[in-house]
Each structure stands twice: as C-alpha cells, then as structure tokens.
Amino acid sequence: MEVTSSFKKKAGQLRLVAAQINLSVVKDGLSLEKALDGISTFSKRDAALLKALSYGAIRWHHRIQWQANRLLDRPLKNNDELISALIRVGLYQLQWMRIPDHAAVAETVSAAGLLGKPKFKGLVNAVLRRFLREQKILMSAMNKNEGAATSHxxxxxxxxxxxxxxxxxxxxxxxxxPPPMWLRVNNKFSSRDDYLGRLEKSGIKAKAFDDLPNALLLKEPQPMSTLPGYDEGEVSVQxxxxxxxxxxxxxxxxxxxxxxxxxxxxxxxxxxxxxxxxxxxxxxxxxxxxxxxxxxxxxxxxxxxxxxxxxxxxxxxxxxxxxxxxxxxxxxxxxxxxxxxxxxxxxxxxxxxxxxxxxxxxxxxxxxxxxxxxxxxxxxxxxxxxxxxxxxxxxxxxxxxxxxxxxxxxxxxxxxxxxxxxxxxxxxxxxxx
CATH class of the missing domain: 3.40.50.150 (Vaccinia Virus protein VP39)
Known part of the structure; x- marks a missing residue:
C-alpha cells in the first residue's frame, strides 16, 4: 500500500506541475519553453510525460476550455484558476494520452488533493467522470462550434x-x-546519404528528398542524444x-x-x-x-x-x-x-x-x-x-x-x-x- 500511495503522490505531483505550467502560459503569458525551463526534479521518463501534458493541453486549449465550461455547473472563481488548469490537463489526458481512463482520473484527482482542499478532489473527479459519460454528446455539440472544433x-x-x-x-x-522531426546533415563530416545509412544501422528510420540536399525526415521523433554523431556536430535538428x-x-x-x-x-x-x-x-x-x-x-x-x-x-x-x-x-x-x-x-x-x-x-x-x-x-x-x-x-x-x-x-x-x-x-x- 505504501508503494501505491507513493506512486499516486508522485503522479499527482507531476500533474500539478503540468497545471502550473499551463496556468503560466494561459494567465501569465509565458512561453511553454520558459515555463518548462529549470524544472529538473523529474526523471527523464517523467520529464517527457510532463512535456507531453504541457504541450498537449496548450495545443488543444481552446477546445478543452470549451469542454470544461460545458462540464462545470458554474464558473470557478478567479482564485481557483489552478484547478481550472488541472481540469484542462485532465481532459487532455482522457482524449489524447495513452493512459487508461481510470488512471488519468485518479492521478488528476490526486493532484487536486495536494492543494489541501478536499472539495477540489470531488470537483475534479466529478468533471472528469462527467466527461467520460457525456463524451459523445459533447463531441456532437463541439462540431457545431468552430472555435472548439478547430481549437483556434x-x-x-x-x-x-x-x-x-x-x-x-x-x-x-x-x-x-505534433511536429515532424527534420535533421540537417553537416557536409563537413559526411554526405546526407552516408548519414542516412548510419541512422538505419542505428535502427532509426528516415527519408531523404531530392530537392533538400542536407535534410532528412525522421519517421518518428528521437531524443537528440540517440542521433549518431550529434554531440560531435555531425547533425542538427532544423x-x-x-x-x-x-x-x-x-x-x-x-x-x-x-x-x-x-x-x-x-x-x-x-x-x-x-x-x-x-x-x-x-x-x-x-x-x-x-x-x-x-x-x-x-x-x-x-x-x-x-x-x-x-x-x-x-x-x-x-x-x-x-x-x-x-x-x-x-x-x-x-x-x-x-x-x-x-x-x-x-x-x-x-x-x-x-x-x-x-x-x-x-x-x-x-x-x-x-x-x-x-x-x-x-x-x-x-x-x-x-x-x-x-x-x-x-x-x-x-x-x-x-x-x-x-x-x-x-x-x-x-x-x-x-x-x-x-x-x-x-x-x-x-x-x-
């Protein structure tokens, strides 16, 4: 039970930080890059999840906010903005992350509990579970709302x-x-085609184009540390x-x-x-x-x-x-x-x-x-x-x-x-x- 409790707290902390980042962008006007800068208390795996949650909730902000407004019985107070951001993070998880619904709800509710106000746990739980029940109705209504449908x-x-x-x-x-990942091969070290061969040997699939002499398009984005010769300057991301x-x-x-x-x-x-x-x-x-x-x-x-x-x-x-x-x-x-x-x-x-x-x-x-x-x-x-x-x-x-x-x-x-x-x-x- 202690391990389970510890895991829930850690997962909740990560979601709470994601909500704080979301609020920094939406309310304070910080860029995602600046909002995420300096957060180094998580492992590489958790940091990747934090980035995915942060970028995803902002990418779909206009749609998610429209959904939240429909799911809440009444608007939240101004001093409850962090809970609003947490609800947005939770709604993003339920729609775009490969996290089981029950886990996404539980971990977001856990994050609300870290704020020390029990009523917030009940509110977040109710909103997210209502979304799961009424998702089809919401999606049908959303398609009639251009701002929500396009999220612009x-x-x-x-x-x-x-x-x-x-x-x-x-x-x-x-x-x-999500954006694709393009590489620029440094001709000082090797040709584009030679570097493409090195990627393939490393198990990284990429594609070259005749009209882009230095460019390679990766099939899937990769951490820069996995790219052959990156630290030595053989390739850049551009x-x-x-x-x-x-x-x-x-x-x-x-x-x-x-x-x-x-x-x-x-x-x-x-x-x-x-x-x-x-x-x-x-x-x-x-x-x-x-x-x-x-x-x-x-x-x-x-x-x-x-x-x-x-x-x-x-x-x-x-x-x-x-x-x-x-x-x-x-x-x-x-x-x-x-x-x-x-x-x-x-x-x-x-x-x-x-x-x-x-x-x-x-x-x-x-x-x-x-x-x-x-x-x-x-x-x-x-x-x-x-x-x-x-x-x-x-x-x-x-x-x-x-x-x-x-x-x-x-x-x-x-x-x-x-x-x-x-x-x-x-x-x-x-x-x-």
Whole structure:
C-alpha cells in the first residue's frame, strides 16, 4: 500500500506541475519553453510525460476550455484558476494520452488533493467522470462550434480565412498535429546519404528528398542524444522549411554575408556548413541569451563566425563600412507558420501584434538595404503565413526602393504541412550593379 500511495503522490505531483505550467502560459503569458525551463526534479521518463501534458493541453486549449465550461455547473472563481488548469490537463489526458481512463482520473484527482482542499478532489473527479459519460454528446455539440472544433481563437481563424480562404481548414488541422522531426546533415563530416545509412544501422528510420540536399525526415521523433554523431556536430535538428534559406541566398566563395536576426543560429550554421569558403559571416541578434545559445551551437558544430549583440537596424553601431554581398533578414514575425512546433502561439499571440511586427520588419529592411553591395542579394524571410507580413511587405519594400533600382525579385510561400514543412515565407531581391 505504501508503494501505491507513493506512486499516486508522485503522479499527482507531476500533474500539478503540468497545471502550473499551463496556468503560466494561459494567465501569465509565458512561453511553454520558459515555463518548462529549470524544472529538473523529474526523471527523464517523467520529464517527457510532463512535456507531453504541457504541450498537449496548450495545443488543444481552446477546445478543452470549451469542454470544461460545458462540464462545470458554474464558473470557478478567479482564485481557483489552478484547478481550472488541472481540469484542462485532465481532459487532455482522457482524449489524447495513452493512459487508461481510470488512471488519468485518479492521478488528476490526486493532484487536486495536494492543494489541501478536499472539495477540489470531488470537483475534479466529478468533471472528469462527467466527461467520460457525456463524451459523445459533447463531441456532437463541439462540431457545431468552430472555435472548439478547430481549437483556434476567433481572430486567428478570421485572419487565416481572409488570407487563405481555400486552405485555412487544412492549415488549422496541421497546426493541431505534433511536429515532424527534420535533421540537417553537416557536409563537413559526411554526405546526407552516408548519414542516412548510419541512422538505419542505428535502427532509426528516415527519408531523404531530392530537392533538400542536407535534410532528412525522421519517421518518428528521437531524443537528440540517440542521433549518431550529434554531440560531435555531425547533425542538427532544423525544419526543412528553414533549410531553404541557404539556397535562396545563392552563396559563393569569398562573399561577405550578414545574418541580421541570427539567433538561435540554425540558418547561420547552415550557411557555413554549405559554403565554408565564404569570405566572412556576420551574425547579429539583440537577444543576448539567444546569442549565447548560438555561440554554444557553433562550438558543437566546430564553426566560427562574427557574432555580435546588437540591433541590426542600428547600423552605425556595428557596421564596419564594407557592404555585404548577401543579407539574410530572418525578421521577427507573428510565427503563425510554426504553430504545430510552438502551440503556445495560439494562446499568446494577439491580433494587434501583427501591426507591431510589420513595423519592426520595415525598420529592418529600410536600414539594411543601403548596406547591400551592388549586384548583391537580400533575402527576407519569416516563419509566418500572414500576407501583411509577407506578400504585402514585399510589395511595400519594392515600391520603397524603386528609386534605387533592383535587378530582379521573387518569392516563395510555404504553408504549414506543405512537404511536411513548417510555414515559411521567402522573398529575395537582387540589387542592380
């Protein structure tokens, strides 16, 4: 009995922490990454479960909250928000986790008991058991409620409908899926096909694609520690959509290249891996913490570049006066293209944020175009699918620089799930000689 009691307490503690993380995102506005950061009291197995519960309950937040509202006889008080979060975690388990219903209920009720208020145990038990009894009725009603059915906020649905009227339903479906795991093979150590063979020998199944020279798609996500040569820098984790940046830059030996919003460094690293003979790489970011992470990643990959902590738009503070042959502006954006990888975007992002990002993007473009050398190329990229930040931004930019003639321009929009990639936008402009 002591072992059983101890197990229930441990399982309850894990669910309570998951509820606290959920509340940190929903109420306090923290990202899932920051909310989970520093929690190291669990074993690897339990930490994986905690992450699954935390990400899953946020991924399906709008649906789960709608269900909770229907299942509660009356709304909970503001100071009972942690119980609301615990109910959301419990509802997520019952619908998407491979945990027996009786265990999911018992462990969530156990978590409520840790709060020292017996009435909460009865409430959580009643709500979760009512869900099990009325699940079919709830699902039928849910299908008539667009917000619950799609698990997206009203403003986000409206934006997707306006920009992608024929694709928006497919987009929200992809957003609700767990993300695939893509690898980027470091050519410094081996070819992509050679590394694919090493994965197969290790029992890890993956697939290569002709139009993605360094990318491999894993059949199932794996802990990075299980990837052959990961610690030695032979491979990195990076979505295939992000890997396209290198090709659009059209790199050549001897060029001076700027990555203007570089951290955490995946695109900069890919530039150096793809074309180690470039003359110089300058990588900027105004987030010092993320730049530190980038430096650590460069060390793992045995790469070197000029990493600078600065606002890229404040050119006079960091530029040496020598124009760049290639500029990558991987601009801050609403990130609506990577929701399946960062589901907290559905909870944290607001409609008013779009205009703020548009202003930041324009500030960067206006500041960086003048330091591009004649004959050089500027590549503008985002991880969003909002046309105001992408297609309309490109149109604004070309009109803005019409006095400084450009030679050519083009773009590519990738929608979430296209080729199993995240959503990205790329536009490139060549400056006239």
């Amino acid at each position: 906020s009203s403003w986000m649905r409206d934006r997707l409908k306006a920009d992608w009227p024929d694709q928006w339903l497919d987009i929200v479906k992809v957003n609700n899926d 979505d295939a959509g992000a890997q396209l940046a290198c090709g659009f830059l059209n790199l050549e030996p001897g060029l001076k290249v700027l990555d203007a919003c570089a951290a955490p460094g995946g695109k900069s690293a890919h530039i150096l891996e793809t074309c180690p003979e470039i003359g110089k790489l300058v990588a900027l970011d105004q987030d010092k913490r993320r730049l530190t992470v980038m430096a650590e990643e460069f060390q793992r990959l045995d790469l070197s570049g000029n990493l600078i902590h600065s606002d890229a738009a404040m050119v006079s503070k960091w530029w040496d006066g020598v124009p760049f042959d290639r500029i990558l502006v991987d601009a801050p954006c609403s990130a609506l293209g990577i929701i399946r990888r960062h589901p907290d975007i559905k909870v944290l992002r607001r409609s008013a944020d779009i205009g703020k990002f548009v202003a930041i993007q324009r500030r960067l473009l206006k500041a960086l175009w003048p330091i591009l050398a004649p004959g050089g190329r500027l590549v503008y990229s985002t991880c969003t699918i909002v046309k105001e930040e992408n297609q309309y931004q490109k149109a604004w930019f070309l009109e803005k620089i019409s006095m400084e003639k450009y030679q050519a321009s083009s773009f590519r929009q990738i929608l979430p799930g296209e080729g199993n990639m995240d959503g990205f936008y790329y536009a490139w402009v060549d400056k006239q000689h």
